[in-house]
Structures are given as C-alpha cells and as structure tokens.
Amino acid sequence: MSTFQKISKDLKNRLDKKRYTHTLSVADTAACMAMRFDEDPYRAYLAGLLHDIDFEMYPEQHCIKAPELLREAGAEEELIHAICSHGYGIACDVKPEHEMEKVLFAVDELTGLVGAAARMRPSRSVMDMEVSSLKKKFKDKKFAAGCSRDVIREGAETLGWTLEELMEKTILAMRSCEESVNKEVEN
Numbered sequence: 001m002s003t004f005q006k007i008s009k010d011l012k013n014r015l016d017k018k019r020y021t022h023t024l025s026v027a028d029t030a031a032c033m034a035m036r037f038d039e040d041p042y043r044a045y046l047a048g049l050l051h052d053i054d055f056e057m058y059p060e061q062h063c064i065k066a067p068e069l070l071r072e073a074g075a076e077e078e079l080i081h082a083i084c085s086h087g088y089g090i091a092c093d094v095k096p097e098h099e100m101e102k103v104l105f106a107v108d109e110l111t112g113l114v115g116a117a118a119r120m121r122p123s124r125s126v127m128d129m130e131v132s133s134l135k136k137k138f139k140d141k142k143f144a145a146g147c148s149r150d151v152i153r154e155g156a157e158t159l160g161w162t163l164e165e166l167m168e169k170t171i172l173a174m175r176s177c178e179e180s181v182n183k184e185v186e187n
Contacts, residue, residue, distance in 0.1 A: 007049055008184065015056060021185050025111045026051055028177030029170060030104050036169075037099045044100050047082040050075075051108060063087030063094070090151060096158065106155025109147045110170050113137065116144035118174075126174045131167045138167075 012020055027048030034044035054065040063084045070080045085096040086104045096105040117137045118126045137143045138152070156166040 007046075011049070012184075015052075017185060019052065019056065021181060022112055022115065023049060023052055024181045024184055025115060025174060025177070026104070026108055028181060029107045029111055029173040030100065032173035032176055033103045033107070033169060034100055037103070039098075039100050043079065043082075044103070047079060047086075047100065047104055050079075051083050051086050051104060053083070063090075063092040089154070090148065099159070102155065102158045106152065106159060106166055107170055107173075109151045110155070110166065111174065113144050113147040113152070114167075114170055114174055116147070126171055126178055129171055131164055131171065134167050134171065135164070138163075 008024070011023060015023065027045045030048035031041040031045035034041040050066075050070065052062070053069050055062050058065040063086070066084055067080050070083065075083075081094060082096075082098070082101045082104060084092055084094040085101040086108045088095050088105055096102045114126060114129070114134060117134055118124060118129060120137075121129065138149060141149070152166070153163060156163045159166065161169070
C-alpha cells in the first residue's frame, strides 16, 4: 500500500463524505496545477491531502494544531509550511510563498465553490461546467456561503491571475480528476 493510499484510507475513516471529497479534490487539483508550474505533483498532492488534517479534531485551531500533528508524523518543514499557508489570513499568519502554496491557498476555497456548483447542476458534474455559470454562483453570496470569495480573489491576485483564469484552471483540473475522486469516495 502506497503512502497516498494509507493516508487516504485514514482520512476516509475519519472524515465525513463531504470533507473527504473536498480533501481529494484539493489534492488532485493542486497536483494537476503543480505540473503546470513544473513543481513536484507528489508534494502538491500530499499537501492537498493533508491540508485539513486538524480541521475535524480542532476546528477552532485549524492550521494552528497542524504543525504539531504533522511533526509527530515525521513531515518535513517545507510540507508543514505549505499546509499551514492555505489558512493564511483566515486561521493563521503563515503566508504562502511558493507557487504551489499560492495554488493551495487559492484552490482550497474555490474547489469548495466549484463542488457545490457541480452538485446543483443536472449532471452533478464539473464536466459540463463553464466559467460563466461559476461566476454567477460566485456573485451570489448566499450560495456556498462558507467559501470565502475574498480568499478566492486574493488567491487569484497572489498567483498573478485574473479570477476567470483561476476559475478556468480549477474547473479543468477538477474535470481531470472527477472520476477518480468519485470512485475513491464510493469505494
């Protein structure tokens, strides 16, 4: 069993279905985008997979307890920084510095919004989602209210992308992994 499989199995046993689906979506999206930045998709996937490691147990200390849990598991400091930086300005003051950290920061909230929008579609899928329909959902502050539009905007800005570019790249990345995420969640 690979490291990913062991971690996934543990997370699947600990997280509810919605949180587990979100975790896999963030991991796959980060890995897909890592390849575009010529960065390590393995590291990006692992950061995405572990990004909410402390959320279920310590929701009030999200990104604060993560370093302790990750160090106990033997994680490298670079990985710990990447994981904690996804909560910058919301839960902690660890700023995303590297491109992959910026991607993780941006797509954490956005994958939640895309996932919620997909569940509202007749297809229940991102495969036929267009940026224009996602933008409409983005503008509706009551829709997926837990997904911070400010963080998504800041994430796009941090990457030097327009909001539409971030949305398009995220939708494309989520399309590429939707089938595998659904299969993993259902198994």
